[in-house]
Each structure stands twice: as C-alpha cells, then as structure tokens.
Amino acid sequence: LGTAYLPAALLVLAGSLVGSKDKSKAAASSDEQNDGTRLKLRTILSILFARHILAPLGGIATIQLLGATGLLPAIGSRARSVVTFAIMIEACMPPAQNTVVMLTLDGLTERAGRMAKTLTVLYSLAIVPVTVLLSFALHQSNIMALK
Numbered sequence: 001l002g003t004a005y006l007p008a009a010l011l012v013l014a015g016s017l018v019g020s021k022d023k024s025k026a027a028a029s030s031d032e033q034n035d036g037t038r039l040k041l042r043t044i045l046s047i048l049f050a051r052h053i054l055a056p057l058g059g060i061a062t063i064q065l066l067g068a069t070g071l072l073p074a075i076g077s078r079a080r081s082v083v084t085f086a087i088m089i090e091a092c093m094p095p096a097q098n099t100v101v102m103l104t105l106d107g108l109t110e111r112a113g114r115m116a117k118t119l120t121v122l123y124s125l126a127i128v129p130v131t132v133l134l135s136f137a138l139h140q141s142n143i144m145a146l147k
Helices: 002-029 041-068 078-092 098-105 109-125 127-141
Strands: none
Touching: 041 078, 041 109, 041 127, 078 127, 098 109, 109 127
16 A cells, blocks of 8 residues: 555646646636636745745754753764754655645545646745755754764
C-alpha cells in the first residue's frame, strides 16, 4: 500500500489538472462569469511567503527554543545535527499534494482542480527557495560533518 500511494496520488493530481482545464476552457468559450478557477497572485504570494519565510523562521525558533530548554542533545552531537536538519527540512518544503487527494475523495473535484493548479505553480516557484533553504539547513545542522 505504501509504494502504491505515491503513483496513485500523482494520478489524482494529474487528473485534477486535466479535469479543471476542460472546465475552464468550456467556461471561457461560453463567456460565463469567472467561477474562481483562476489563480490569484495574492494567494500564491501569500503561500510562498508562509512556506518559505515564516515556516523556516518558525523552524529556527523551534530549534533555538528546544536548545535553550535543554530538550535537544548537546551541540556537535550526531543526534542534534539530525534533529536540527529534520526540523529545517519540515519547515522549508512546499505544501503536500495530499490536499488534492483529500478533496477528490470528498467529491470536491472543482476545488481539487484549483488546488492542483495552485500546487503546480507553487512547486515550480519553490525550486530556488527550497534549494537555498536546504543549503542553509545543511549548514545550520552541520550534518555534512558527520562521519
């Protein structure tokens, strides 16, 4: 089941993109009013800001807080490096496509199509920030120094 999930989720994501494309073409050809299928720049920028600025800052703050309270292992230890890197990875990745799968399973195909479009744009725009943030995470955690 675990190995079948990712291909199935990708099929649902692709199907949502195709299904929403057909509906948006039909709406455009019949000159109907916009039903909210267009992506808004403000929405995309808000999500990018939250995922690539606020979340990493929250991850750094979490690491600092856990370190200050003594809940993290000693600085320089393998465990500290691994935990720090894991927290930083979680804080800088783009949103998961599970939302599309959940919306589709609930029968909300129009919303799933909009979410699939949004995720496609977000994943495309996340290439540079995720690369920079993961490089920072590697440096912060000092995980590359582990032998």
